[in-house]
Amino acid sequence: MSVSPGDIVAAPYPGDGQWYRARVLALLDNGHWDLYYVDFGDNGEAPQEALRTLRGDFLSLPFQAIECSLAGIRPSGNEWEESALDAFEGLTGCAQWRPLEAELCSFCPATPCPRPSLRLFAPQHGQRLDVGAELIRLGFAVPVPPEEDSGPGSCSPPTQDTPDSVTSTASLVSDPPRSAGDTPDTSSCRSLPDATSPVPRDAVTVT
Missing domain, CATH: 2.30.30.140 (SH3 type barrels.)
Incomplete structure (x- = not known):
C-alpha cells in the first residue's frame, strides 16, 4: 500500500x-x-x-484521544525540555493505563473541536499529586496567572499550598490522606461543549 x-x-x-x-x-x-x-x-x-x-x-467512530493542555503552567524555558517530558510521563504513568483525576479549567479554540485545558492529579500513596505543581517544584515549569491562561473560567495556577491537592512528593507520606468522590467520565471529542459555552468546573476521570 x-x-x-x-x-x-x-x-x-x-x-x-x-x-x-x-x-x-x-x-x-x-x-x-x-x-x-x-x-x-x-x-x-x-x-x-x-x-x-x-x-x-x-x-465512522470519532477518534477517542483528545488533545489537551496542562492548565496554569508553562515551560520554565522557551519550550518543554526532554527531561520535563520524561518527568511528566513518570508522574502520570504515561502508557501504563493508570487512572488520573482531571479538573477541567477552560477550552482553547481548535479544529475539529475545542481543546480542553486541565489540571491533572495522580494518585500517590492514597493521596492526590498535583502534576502541574510538581513540575513547578522540580524546576521544569513556572505558574501562569489566570488572566494569561487560555480561555474563560481558567483554574488558579497550581501552588505549593493548594488546599485540595497534594502538590509535592515530599509531603505525600506525612500529609493525611484525602479521597476524591466518584466522578463522571468524558472520552469523546463530540461530547465536548462549544468553546463559547460556560465551562464546567467539575472534576472528571481520565483513563
Missing part, C-alpha cells in the same frame, strides 16, 4: 502487538513511518510493510 502523511491506517502498537488506528505523521530517518495512535494518544513508528489500509466503516 502507498502511504502519505495524514493517512489513517491500521498499525501494530509496539507495546502489545495489537492493531489500532493511527495517523501517519512523517517519514523517519530510519525509513519507518512516525505514527500517532488516534484512539489513545501515544506515538510510535512502524515500517511501511507493517501498515494496513482501513475500511471506511472503521473511520
